[in-house]
Every structure is written in C-alpha cells, then in structure tokens.
Amino acid sequence: MLAGLMAAQSPSALLFRRALTHPERAQAECLSRVLRTVRDTNQSARIPGFTRIRTAREFQDAVPQSTPDSVLADLEALKAGAPRVLTREPVVRFEPSGGSSGASKYVPVTRGLLDEFHRALAPMLFDLLSSRPAVREGPSYWSISPIGRKKGRTPGGIPVGSVEDSAYFPRFLQPLLSRVFAVPGAVAQLPDVESCRYVTLWFLVACEDLALLSVWNPSFLTLLMDALERHGERLAEDLELGVCRPPRGLGGARGGRDGDGDPHPDPLPEGEGGVDPHPDPLPEGEGIDSVLSRMRFAPRPERARLLRTALRSGLQGRMLWPRLSLLSMWTDAQAAHSVGPACHRFQGVEVQGKGLLATEGVVSLPLFDAPAPVLAVRSHFFEFLDPEHPEARPRLAHELERGRTYSVLLSTSGGLLRYRLGDLVRVEGFHHATPCVRFMGRADSxxxxxxxxxxxxxxxxxxxxxxxxxxxxxxxxxxxxxxxxxxxxxxxxxxxxxxxxxxxxxxxxxxxxxxxxxxxxxxxxxxxxxxxxxxxxxxxxxxxxxxxxxxxxxxxxxxxxxxxxxxxxxxxxxxxxxxxxxxx
Missing domain, CATH: 3.30.300 (GMP Synthetase; Chain A, domain 3)
Structure with missing residues (x-):
C-alpha cells in the first residue's frame, strides 16, 4: 500500500544518511541556506554586517539570541500582512505552538521551513517503512484533534493552523498520505474533543487491517481507548446500522457536558489531521450533523460483533486490530510516565519513541538502528547551550559530548534566528558522526x-x-x-x-x-x-x-x-x- 510513498522518500533519506558522516559540512550548508533566506529583510537590516556573515562563528558573534517574546513585534507585523519581515519568502500560514504551561504562540511557516521539515520527516518515514515492512500492509492513524471555530486567518489574511500532519510534506505527496490514513481528515472539523474522539473511534474500529497508531502524547491514546470503553456499546450499534451518532451532550460548538456530566470548554483551537492543509473555520451555526453529512458510514455488522466481544474481554487492541504492528508516541521526559497506561491495552505491540519535533522546527528523528533520536542535521542550523556554563559560546553539532545535557538554539528558513527553543537534550551517543539526543524536558519550566x-x-x-x-x-x-x-x-x-x-x-x-x-x-x-x-x-x-x-x-x-x-x-x-x- 505504501510502496509508492516509500519510493518518494528515498532520495531525501539517502542524502540524510550521507550527511550523518559529515555533520559539520551538513550544518554549514544549513546555515548558508538560512542566511540566504533572511538576507534583504527587516530582520537582516537590524544586524550590523549581516551580509558579511559566512561562518558559524561570525553568525554567533553578529546575531543575538532570540526568544518568543523578542520576536513578538515581528510576528504582529507578519500577521498584518507586512512583507519581508523575517524572511524574503512570504508566510504560507501560522501554526499555533502550545507548550506545557501556557496558551499558544504563533510560528510563521514558509515554503523554506516546510522543506526543512521534509528533510527530517522523509528519512524518518523511509526508515519506518523499510525497517518495519508490516507497517506497509495497512492503513495508519495519525492523531487528529478538532479545529473548532477559532478564526482561520490573521488580519492580513494569512491562514492559521494546518489540519493534518501531511501538510508538512510536499504538496504532491499529501493526496497519497491522505489515502493511507484510516480516519478521514474531515474529523478535524468537528467542534469538540469528545465528538471528534467518537467519530475517530468509528473509523478505527471499522478498519480491520490497521497497521500503525501514531499519537504525540501517550495519554492521548489512553483517553481514546477510555472513550471506546465508555461509549463502546453505542458505537457497536452505530457500526451495525451504518450510522454515526456521537452522544448529544458530549459538547458542541458552544461547550456542553459529556456522558458523565463533565463540562467541556467552549471553542477549541486548531488541530491535526485532514485534507485541506489550512481550511477556513466552520461557517457560523454549522455543527456536528453538518460535518458528519460529508462522511460515509456503511454498515459493519461483523466489526460491531467483534467490538462487543472485545468489550466483554477487557478491550485489548490486538482483538480489534490483529495486524497492528507499531505504536508511535513520545516516550521521553514527563511523557515516560504515560507510556505504560497507554500500552496497557496493546500488549505485544512494538513502541517507537518519537524524536523532538516542535512547531518551530524539528530537532531529532527516530531511526531504528540508532541509540536515540538522531539530530536532524540537514534541516536547520543548531547550537547548544551548556546549562552549567551559560556564559560560554554555544557549541555546534559536531562539538557535542556524549553524556552531556544542552539547551537547543534553532535557526530556520522560517526566519527564527538563534531561537531559544527551551528544550533540554542529552547526548546518548552518535550515529556515524552525528549526535543522538534524547529530550530531557523544558529548560525554561x-x-x-x-x-x-x-x-x-x-x-x-x-x-x-x-x-x-x-x-x-x-x-x-x-x-x-x-x-x-x-x-x-x-x-x-x-x-x-x-x-x-x-x-x-x-x-x-x-x-x-x-x-x-x-x-x-x-x-x-x-x-x-x-x-x-x-x-x-x-x-x-x-x-x-x-x-x-x-x-x-x-x-x-x-x-x-x-x-x-x-x-x-x-x-x-x-x-x-x-x-x-x-x-x-
């Protein structure tokens, strides 16, 4: 099913494999690309001698470190539609970036930044499909959250939020990715989390040959399976009849209460999953029924019977999805405590930890033959601060030491220069000559x-x-x-x-x-x-x-x-x- 997708990722994967033996050279190329993207912009005009920067040392000496607060004024100008603020390229969309302790920031996404994401995601996906052939034999689920009714564009008319992970891949690959998803992207149009979960579960249970479950936070999977247990009998009835009836009272466009009487918040922010990478918001007044009318629900009596059997037997995932071969999720830092509960209903299914991927950029990607996620050495230009010696010059990728912990600075073709990502990583070893880093938590928490x-x-x-x-x-x-x-x-x-x-x-x-x-x-x-x-x-x-x-x-x-x-x-x-x- 995914042979074509695997072939499409092969060239980028090969370039990444070659770069692993020469990380200093790969990083120099990343820096040159970022400098070209930023030249002749408002940002470069503020930096004395920007056009003369050639080396990493000159870059560190000339360009100050930045933080979410320090780029706020530039982001507001971009949202208003101003050109050439951070980069020469126009902003394609803004992505909300939610940390663990607060509301969303907004990250500008350009074609150059999307290309940098693809330079990491392509080798990761190629490695997954080539190292685990069973994943190629069936559909996949990549976690989807509802986009709710938040405004879909900035005052300058720039879209806010993508609806699916495939939006980070080149456009020619997005239709292919959408065809291998077990759950239609339109699920993201549902106005609240609980109805989104219910409809997601309808399609998942209906998918008898599901091969991969990919979520970010492992507790997302735990909550999904809890909802399956809570609404399992109703879902079985719907599968039998070929209808989908999210229980009313789960919460709608204006909030509400779920089946246990718990209040849910009002409008929800943008989410993941879908076909249109940056849709407009739902028309005012459109609710669950309107979204469901655009989906197809056919009777699946055999799956209904299997779901009832699974519910009576303790709801083990392998009963519903015998071909499920891999769970992909965060496994490091605080997420490690949620892995056990998430895997409780998936005994015997392999778990692969994700790398460190932020909305601002991708730091590392998992490879099955590496000791820890590998630095995305072809994507962005990285620097690493030593928390024990914050006054010291940040180290470059090829200068990192095994066993040491660092805080990440990121420079991208999206226009963020020497940006304090706020994440701590520990060097677990090297894959060829490139460091393998494990996420340890937030440096700014x-x-x-x-x-x-x-x-x-x-x-x-x-x-x-x-x-x-x-x-x-x-x-x-x-x-x-x-x-x-x-x-x-x-x-x-x-x-x-x-x-x-x-x-x-x-x-x-x-x-x-x-x-x-x-x-x-x-x-x-x-x-x-x-x-x-x-x-x-x-x-x-x-x-x-x-x-x-x-x-x-x-x-x-x-x-x-x-x-x-x-x-x-x-x-x-x-x-x-x-x-x-x-x-x-």
Whole structure:
C-alpha cells in the first residue's frame, strides 16, 4: 500500500544518511541556506554586517539570541500582512505552538521551513517503512484533534493552523498520505474533543487491517481507548446500522457536558489531521450533523460483533486490530510516565519513541538502528547551550559530548534566528558522526511566585523518588504540582494526585515532598520567610482527561498537550474541584 510513498522518500533519506558522516559540512550548508533566506529583510537590516556573515562563528558573534517574546513585534507585523519581515519568502500560514504551561504562540511557516521539515520527516518515514515492512500492509492513524471555530486567518489574511500532519510534506505527496490514513481528515472539523474522539473511534474500529497508531502524547491514546470503553456499546450499534451518532451532550460548538456530566470548554483551537492543509473555520451555526453529512458510514455488522466481544474481554487492541504492528508516541521526559497506561491495552505491540519535533522546527528523528533520536542535521542550523556554563559560546553539532545535557538554539528558513527553543537534550551517543539526543524536558519550566525558583526538572525528580514509596509502591497515573494564589493567604503549591491511597498517605506525601523541596535554598528561604505557604495534596479523578480539558480551555490543541509535573498556571484547584476533586 505504501510502496509508492516509500519510493518518494528515498532520495531525501539517502542524502540524510550521507550527511550523518559529515555533520559539520551538513550544518554549514544549513546555515548558508538560512542566511540566504533572511538576507534583504527587516530582520537582516537590524544586524550590523549581516551580509558579511559566512561562518558559524561570525553568525554567533553578529546575531543575538532570540526568544518568543523578542520576536513578538515581528510576528504582529507578519500577521498584518507586512512583507519581508523575517524572511524574503512570504508566510504560507501560522501554526499555533502550545507548550506545557501556557496558551499558544504563533510560528510563521514558509515554503523554506516546510522543506526543512521534509528533510527530517522523509528519512524518518523511509526508515519506518523499510525497517518495519508490516507497517506497509495497512492503513495508519495519525492523531487528529478538532479545529473548532477559532478564526482561520490573521488580519492580513494569512491562514492559521494546518489540519493534518501531511501538510508538512510536499504538496504532491499529501493526496497519497491522505489515502493511507484510516480516519478521514474531515474529523478535524468537528467542534469538540469528545465528538471528534467518537467519530475517530468509528473509523478505527471499522478498519480491520490497521497497521500503525501514531499519537504525540501517550495519554492521548489512553483517553481514546477510555472513550471506546465508555461509549463502546453505542458505537457497536452505530457500526451495525451504518450510522454515526456521537452522544448529544458530549459538547458542541458552544461547550456542553459529556456522558458523565463533565463540562467541556467552549471553542477549541486548531488541530491535526485532514485534507485541506489550512481550511477556513466552520461557517457560523454549522455543527456536528453538518460535518458528519460529508462522511460515509456503511454498515459493519461483523466489526460491531467483534467490538462487543472485545468489550466483554477487557478491550485489548490486538482483538480489534490483529495486524497492528507499531505504536508511535513520545516516550521521553514527563511523557515516560504515560507510556505504560497507554500500552496497557496493546500488549505485544512494538513502541517507537518519537524524536523532538516542535512547531518551530524539528530537532531529532527516530531511526531504528540508532541509540536515540538522531539530530536532524540537514534541516536547520543548531547550537547548544551548556546549562552549567551559560556564559560560554554555544557549541555546534559536531562539538557535542556524549553524556552531556544542552539547551537547543534553532535557526530556520522560517526566519527564527538563534531561537531559544527551551528544550533540554542529552547526548546518548552518535550515529556515524552525528549526535543522538534524547529530550530531557523544558529548560525554561521554572515557577517563581516569590523567588522560590522551582524548576520542573527538580519537581519531576522528587515526585519520581518519593511518590512510589509513600503511596504503596506505585506512582499515580496523574501527579502534578501547580501554584495557587488564595485571598488573604500566602501563595502556595498544590499537589494533585490520582490515587486510591488513604487520605493519611496523601498528607504524608505532601510532607515528604515539601521536605525534599526545602533542600533547595530558594524554596526553603521563601517558606521560612512565610512568603510561600505549605504544599497541600488534593485527590483528583480522571486526572489526565480533566488536565487535557483545561489545557484546551487555555488555548492549546489536544494533540499538542504535553504531560508535566509542574504547571505554572494557577487555578487548578478550582478546576479540579468543579469536576470532582477531593482534598484529604
């Protein structure tokens, strides 16, 4: 089925394989390409001597590092339609970029940037299809989130958001990719997450030869299978009749309640999956029925019977999809805790971790014969900051050392120069001469209410070390700290735990974690001064699902939401309390 797609990726894959032995040369070519793209723009005019830059050292000396905040003015000019702001090329679309602790930023996408994505995605896809032939034998599912009703264009008329992952590939490949997807891209037009999941499950269950499931966050897959269990009998009836009836009350264009009575947010942000890479928003008043009318639902009584059997037998994925051969998902950093629950219903199915792919650019890609995802050495120009020596000159790709951790700087043909991506990577080894890097977490995930400077990496380490001990040997499937500001009280952190452990154990967990955090000077000092209140534990139910719902309400796409042990946004106590949280 995918032989043609594999052949189309072969030339780029070959060039990437050759580049792995000469990363310094490949990176020099990337830098030259980026410099050509930025020349004769507003951005280059601000940089003295830009036209004389030739080498990486000259580039580092002349161009300041940038951050999301430092490029805001340029992004606003681009959104208004101004030409040649960051690059000579026009902006094709803006992509919302959702981090783990806040609402979306907007990243300008140009043809040059799309070409750089393809330089990484093509060798990854070629390696997948050539190393795992079984994946070529059936359709694939790539996670789809609803686009909702957010405005589809900027004031300057530039589209916002793509609807499918295939939009990052060349246009001539997009129809071929769409034909091998198990779920039609029109699912992304549905106005809320739960109806999107229900319709997605209709097509997945109907697909008897599904070969690949690809999601970003592993909890996305867990929530999808939970929805299959929750609505399984209704879905079986629909398959039998050849209809699709997402339960009313799951939430529509203006929010609502799902089958369990839980509120869902109002309009949702842009998502993934579909045929048109940058559609206009749904016409006002168009809802679920209108979207469903554009899809075909034929009776599948044999699949309905199999679904009922699977539901009675514990809902193992292999019963529904015997040819399923691979699960693709994040497996590093905080996502590692969600892999086990996601794979619970897919015993015996191989898991491949994804590389580090951000909306701004792709840092690494997985190859089956490499010790860790391989640096996307043909895509962008990379620099690496040493967190222990932030004043030192950033290292280049060929200068990295095995076992060291670095923060990534990215320069792309989308116009971002020396951009602080905020991601930490550790060098696990080398594939030929090119570094293999594993995502370790966010370098900028620090919460600082009153000077306590609490880092997500520290919180993750403490929770991993203490929660299993205090809570009977198991780490809860959902564990997250977040700050709270309460009237007439010092700000403090709350620890949200999904666990059946007795209340006394939750209180013990809060005390133990508080003691560990107080080993840090700034946190302890803030507590001693009374500027920071004590940590308290709060029990939650369906933590991942409710976490996702609020992240969407804060402006993130469902497919972009990352698990985190430290969320910097306040208001989680009220959110979980409205939806069934209990404090011990």
């Amino acid at each position: 620090v919460c600082d209410l009153v000077g306590e400077k609490l880092a997500a990496t520290r919180v993750s380490t403490v929770l991993d070390a203490l929660l299993p001990t205090v809570l009977g040997g198991r780490r809860p499937p959902f564990a997250m700290m977040a700050p709270e500001w309460e009237a007439q009280a010092a700000p403090a952190y709350r620890l949200f735990l999904e666990t059946d452990a007795p209340d006394v154990h939750l209180e013990e967990a809060a005390r133990a974690i508080e003691r560990a955090l107080c080993e840090g000077y700034h946190y302890r000092y803030a507590r001693e001064l009374g500027q920071l209140g004590p940590l308290r534990a709060i029990r939650v139910t369906e933590g991942s699902r409710r976490y996702e719902a609020r992240c969407i309400a804060l402006g993130q796409r469902a497919g972009d939401i990352k698990p985190t042990e430290l969320h910097r946004q306040a208001g989680w106590t009220a959110w979980f309390s409205q939806q069934g949280a209990r404090r011990p």
